[in-house]
Amino acid sequence: MKRLLTSRETMLSGAILLLLALTASRFPGFIAPANLVAVFTDTSPLLILALGQTVVILTRCIDLSVAANLALSGMVCAMLNAAMPGIPVALILALAVLLGAVMGAINGALVWKLAIPPIVVTLGTMTIYRGIIFLISDGAWVNAHEMSAAFTGLPRARILGLPVLAWFGIASALLIWLMVTRTPLGRAFYAVGGNPHAAVYTGIDVGRTQFWAFTISGALAGLAGYLWVARYSVAYVDIAGGFELEVVAACVIGGISIAGGAGTILGTILGALFLGIIKNALPVVDVSPFWQMAISGAAIIIAVTLNTRSARAKGRIILRRAQAAQTEGAPA
């Protein structure tokens, strides 16, 4: 019970509720269901990328190329739609996911086969992917009037009152949660990040596991690429510039240990929601965007401090009463 109360997820939920309550006290309309749906929808791209990033961070890596991947996938979708409006949106969507997965797989292969540190690999591919957007688009924008109605309409279409964009966020979260908690690959992510040496001795191929993590992260970035471009009805070189850092921030706030091997999907969801709510709530209560950045930054530092504190060794259990207390505290 104590463990449940002091868990990262509970504390973060509390912080989110507090944030909502404070905002509501100044502007009650913020917590109207329709507005909450809008906030969640607005946060969905961040959530989708953060889910992919979580998987990568769990394996003790980092993917800085997600925003560039998103932008390139989005640009390819937009240009394809502009050139051939007849192609069904479902096909474009599948292409976006595939293209993103290929870009993620390139990151993964470089980390796996050449053993280059992930931060260096993705810093490089981040620049390359942005460069490719410029090459294929000549730096030109693809604007709303060049896109088909079906293309831009999908993220906004409503199913059961929720926009499709939000549904994609929910579906991705469910899928990644299922994979992480219920498949051998998901278990391997934790093992590889938690103790790479032990993973090797267990017969887990560390490089291959990291490769799959990057591929999944890339696929989600590709999906987010189409959704982003269709939602805002515009594609250009610099969309989602610097967004990768917000994605990493969501993971860190959600309690995903940057050292790998620790964290939950629920944490990531809450971390993304926390940032999304701050972004949407502060303008409503008339706080300047610069405060927004400061508050997000403070949240990151607080989250990391809490992580380090909980990770710090509590000392060995030598006292009998400490042993007894622990046994009582543990769930049966």
Add this chain to the structure above:
Amino acid sequence: MQPSIASRDYAPQTADVPVLALSGITKSFPGVKALDGVSLELFPGQVTALIGENGAGKSTIVKTLTGIYQPDAGEIRVAGKPVRFASAQDAARAGITAIHQETVLFDELTVAENIFIGHAPRGRFGMIDWAEMRRRARDILARIDAELDPDTPLRDLGIASKHLVAIARALSVDARVVVMDEPTAALSHKEIEELYELVDRLKSEGRAILFISHKFDEIFRIADRYTVFRDGAHVGSGLMADVDEADLVRMMVGRDVDQIFPDRVKSPGEEVLKVVGYAHPTEFDDIGFSLRRGEILGVYGLVGAGRSEVMQALFGITRPSKGAVKIDGAIKVIRSPADAVANGIVYVPEDRGKQGAVIGMPIFQNVTLPSLSQTSHRGFLRLAEEFALARRYTERLDLRAAALDQDVGNLSGGNQQKVVIAKWLATQPKVIILDEPTKGIDIGSKAAVHAFMAELAAEGLAVIMVSSEIPEVLGMSDRVIVMREGLIAAELEGDALTPETLVRHAAGIGEDRP
């Protein structure tokens, strides 16, 4: 210039007054008493050899007399005066320097900088006087006949030259006690001879030398005195002239039987593993042995003899350059640990923290990690089956834990070891390799591991036990392979299995050096 320690007080002393004397030194670590009231005396102008098995307390005493560890009890006297070393700096100031196995020097600095680091000659305004430093470095290097340029970066030098730099450093502070911890371990034959000459020169200058080595030939070549430790206790010391190899071996290993090993009915079955002509370019060569069901094969040797390296190759972590493995009579190629596990070979590594358990993961997930194909269905894990599997094997090992979803990190060392073993048993292997299975765990857990090993063998599992503890090797093994310098030195069985034969083959006593 600072007055050197030499000019202060050691010149007039005679050879029978110890320059450094430790007495009644006791040092405990959680769960282990590393040193129990030991004494050690070092005399000016003499080489004292410190002899003992792995874990006898040699490195602990070195760390104590160089100020890295502070003893719980006991006294250290320098030239008759009691001292306390609160830090390594204190010991260095008292004229004690150590040359370690892996030399503690700075690769990116030059030879001269390494010699004078921490006490570089200063010129005007407290700036380092480079010209003076080079000149003095050249003087010291000339004194030990080392043909080294003071401006060479250290990373360009080989191990032998680095030792020379370390010795030059000891001379630059005018050390009166020089500790050499297995200095010849990585040297060639010629370099070893040069080192011996240098030791003779240090002796003639009146310095006291503590020489730690596993090699009996070199102990008899250069030492004047000996001190033998066993299990953290002092068992004897005296003049080398009064003893022979057999005496020293007896002191090293002759212990009371303080551990009781399980009785085993030895009934080896058919051959399950055969290794033929295994070789690696740098680690081992010509390794061949066979293993039967229900057998415990001990693998003994000094640290660094290549035992773990062979096992890692067998498990697919490294690739051998030559050789073959037969499992149940069929030749198998093992390219990765996953191949090894699939072929029924599992490896419980020595360093549990680093290579064994995944800290931060619950117990049950650690246990089922290599068996997920068993507990999953159509690509999805089944938690209930995982719990059942984990419970089955942890109960067999009598694991004491509040709950199976508790973090492994909260368990004691012995219980973590049980989790790692349970993990491997759950894969239902044919061959289990245990690398130092009882290193660093308490007596009670040791007995449990031994009993369990016997039980596994009785059930028909073939066990390879790599161990540096002689009683364990003798008490548990049906057969023992002794490795030395990457080769199999002997395969012993029955009456040939004695502490003396193990130590002789491991240290190469009575054989010519290649």
